[in-house]
Amino acid sequence: MVKYSVGILVLFLFQCHPKMEIYLLKSEMIQKLNNPTEINPDLNCLSNLSYVPDTSVVFADTKKIIRMNIHFMNNSRRNENYDGEKGIEYAKYLIYHANRKLAFNKKMNLPIGNNNPAYNPLYEYVLTPLKKDGVDEGIYFHYDDSLYYYINEGKRNNYKRDVINKYAVGNDTILNVFYMVHHPDSIRSNTYSASGSGIALGTNIKLGTTYNQKDDPWLYASLLNHEVGHVMGLNHSWNTNDGCDDTPLNPNCWASTGIDPCDGIISNNMMDYNTNQHAISPCQIGKIRKNMSKANSLQRKLLQKRWCKTDVHKDVFIRDKKTFHGAKDLEGNLHIMEGGELRITCRLSMPENSEIIVNPGGLLILDGATIHNDCGKFWKGIKIVRSGKNFGKVYYGKPSNLENLEIPISFETESNKL
Ligand SMILES: [Zn+2]
Incomplete structure (x- = not known):
């Protein structure tokens, strides 16, 4: 019935x-x-703003995945940088923390009183091996006494491409990150500033770090995001017109010291130098995604073609x-x-x-x-x-x-x- x-x-x-x-x-x-x-x-x-992800239409703007690998540059005694299992673990955590920082993008401190929203930039990095042999993880260790170090003052080598020319793999489609250390002689010098620093050279990044096994892997996550920001087409925002109205010029203070001009609220933008570097403005996000959307752009070639x-x-x-x-x-x-x-x-x-x-x-x-x-x-x-x-x-x-x-x-x- x-x-x-x-x-x-x-x-x-x-x-x-x-x-x-x-x-x-x-x-x-x-x-x-x-x-x-x-x-x-x-x-x-x-227009940059045309590329800010539209969160009101689900999947209209999809997450862009940047292929990345990491090269640890070490000396022949293997005591100046991460190595072996420790290095593999460190590389994975570094990328994890960098991606986390991007996903939890913070509201911009500047201009003071702004109401600009903090969008999820919808891009992240994934370790990408060159060979799909089950062994290659996209994490490489090189022992090279003449190329393992990074110098960004005096007899600078940061802008040189020799380490890239010798060790980069697949850098037409993979962003190669060279995790280097400041030279021990530089570190011993009273006048040398061995702080975290980096340089973007095409589809390659050189990071200058200090090796201390006690350091947490998030320590250089914002430095990595800053350099990837350059590869994706962003300029520094404190001293130049970067093409974005929502990233004002500023004194580029590392931290708030209470002394002019670094008293009060300071920049937290990823493309300024500061302790946080955790804010990407809507225009900066749009600029990155615009470059990722351009046919045959350097940035687009680094993306997984998930579309x-x-x-x-x-x-x-x-x-x-x-x-x-x-x-x-x-x-x-x-x-x-x-x-x-x-x-x-x-x-x-x-x-x-x-x-x-x-x-x-x-x-x-x-x-x-x-x-x-x-x-x-x-x-x-x-x-x-x-x-x-x-x-x-x-x-x-x-x-x-x-x-x-x-x-x-x-x-x-x-x-x-x-
Ligand atoms: Zn920079």
């Missing part, structure tokens, strides 16, 4: 809902937008009015739901075999968009869902482009291809 009742109910529901039909978008189904809304010039494809294959757990759902301002690399399908309106204004990479589904009552606006698959594979295209008289709509404003489709669509080209 119970089963019979459910059967009637199911039949009843089917009769009440119009049939859903799905069409693959064709050129003639795309309409020109009659009254295009002006796009904020501060949020175009080249090639479709992960349905990372599908994106648009339920209200949104704009994709900067270039994005989705890792799942894109659904425009009833009441949702999405404007795409830059490059958008869709993973292999993924689709954009515009549901009844949903609206997609291609406004200077290039939608493609960044990995040279096909994606399935845009699908329109119809339910009776109600169907998803696609408009275009500025010339746009759909690429990497098995069945090509052309309506207008010459779009924004950042």
Whole structure:
């Protein structure tokens, strides 16, 4: 009797809902937008702020993973740096703490009284071996009496690339970090400052440290983040115009001393020199992610290409009015739901075999968009869902482009291809 009742109910529901039909978008189904809304010039494809992760749309901005390895430079007696199991453990903890600092990004101290939010920058490092032989962990030990040390004063060698030329591996796709020590003679000198210091040289970083087994592995985590900040395209913020309005010039105080100019609130920015270095401003995050989004950029080549294959757990759902301002690399399908309106204004990479589904009552606006698959594979295209008289709509404003489709669509080209 119970089963019979459910059967009637199911039949009843089917009769009440119009049939859903799905069409693959064709050129003639795309309409020109009659009254295009002006796009904020501060949020175009080249603007840093266009790349601040949009936390209101889950998985629209995905975490970027930077491939990294660590080289411990030591002398032939193997007593000036971490070695063996200790070194392997230290490298893993160093990266763990550096990633933790990024994820727990703090609000900027400066300018005093600012209300700028502290966003999760959504990037992190992962140890990456060159060889997938199960032995290579991306942690290397080198014993070289002439190249193991770092000098950043007097007879400086910090800017020299000899250690990189000799020991770097895969630095076209892996960020090579050379964990070096200040020369023992330098450390003994009263005039030499053997504090943590570093330099970014292309896709390589040299860190100058002092070796003390009692030191915790978080000690140089912020130094590592600072140098990676340089590799990702950030400048120092205290003394130069770094292109960001939210990182004011400042006296670059290491700590608050109570003496002018280092009294009161001092900078905590990652790209200034201070004890914290735990704040990355929204603009700095945007700048990093913009560089990561540029085709063929040095920064993009260091990333794991997680946007090639479709992960349905990372599908994106648009339920209200949104704009994709900067270039994005989705890792799942894109659904425009009833009441949702999405404007795409830059490059958008869709993973292999993924689709954009515009549901009844949903609206997609291609406004200077290039939608493609960044990995040279096909994606399935845009699908329109119809339910009776109600169907998803696609408009275009500025010339746009759909690429990497098995069945090509052309309506207008010459779009924004950042
Ligand atoms: Zn620096």
